Amino acid sequence: MADTIQVDIVSAEGQIFSGPARMVFAPASQGELGILPRHAPLLTLLKPGEVRVLPADGGPEQPFYVGGGALEIQPHHVMVLADTALRARDIDEAAAMAAKQRAEDTLRGHIDKVTEAEALAELARAAAQLKVLQRLRKLHG
Numbered sequence: 001m002a003d004t005i006q007v008d009i010v011s012a013e014g015q016i017f018s019g020p021a022r023m024v025f026a027p028a029s030q031g032e033l034g035i036l037p038r039h040a041p042l043l044t045l046l047k048p049g050e051v052r053v054l055p056a057d058g059g060p061e062q063p064f065y066v067g068g069g070a071l072e073i074q075p076h077h078v079m080v081l082a083d084t085a086l087r088a089r090d091i092d093e094a095a096a097m098a099a100k101q102r103a104e105d106t107l108r109g110h111i112d113k114v115t116e117a118e119a120l121a122e123l124a125r126a127a128a129q130l131k132v133l134q135r136l137r138k139l140h141g
Contacts, residue, residue, distance in 0.1 A: 004056040005037040006077045009064055011085035016064060020056035024078050026071050027051070027128075033071070035078055042073040048128035050088070050135065051080055061139070063088035065132045067125050084125075088136045091129050100126035 004020040024035040027049030033042075051064045067084035103123035106115065 003037055005035065005039070007053055007080070008078070009051060009053075009066075009080040009082065009085055011066075011069070011082040013085075016082075016085045016087065017053065017062065019053075021053045021078075022056055022058075023054040025050075025052040026078075026080065027066070028071060033073075035073055038075045039073050039078075041075070042071070044071050045069070046071050046080070046082065048125045050128070050132045051082075051085075063132060063136055063139075065091055065129050067128075086129075088132045091133050093130070093133055096126045096129040096133070100130065 004022060005024065007017065007019060007021045007024055008015065009017040022036075026033050026035065027047050029045040029047050032049075033044075046066055046069045048067050049065075051066050053062045053064070055062060064080075065084075065086045065088060066080060066082040069080065069082035069085075072079040072081070099122055103119045103126060106119040107123070111119070
């Protein structure tokens with residue numbers, strides 16, 4: 001169909017989503033992208049955050065968490081190659097909160113630059129997961 005775009009979301013664990021969509025939103029390294037059918041070809045990095053898929057059948061928006069990776073866009077295909085990917089409903093809130101707390105505790109200590117970078121990356125991933133959960137709660141009351 002000319003008014004849809006094929007979306008595939010995969011990670012090292014396997015494929016998490018495959019299907020046609022009306023639109024896709026993704027957290028690219030330079031900001032959020034809105035992707036419609038016939039989008040210009042693009043290859044960019046993803047930052048931790050939420051990928052949102054608007055299904056072609058008009059069903060409800062489907063949110064996913066990605067922990068970074070790459071995004072390839074072709075006029076009729078979007079490929080999300082994520083470091084980590086989860087359906088929003090599968091995010092473990094307690095684990096995300098614990099990871100956020102660990103990262104914050106690490107950053108408060110006297111640490112070297114490598115440890116600081118690792119803690120900041122963990123903090124970004126945990127914060128992105130929690131943000132996806134918060135948005136999912138708003139959507140579903």
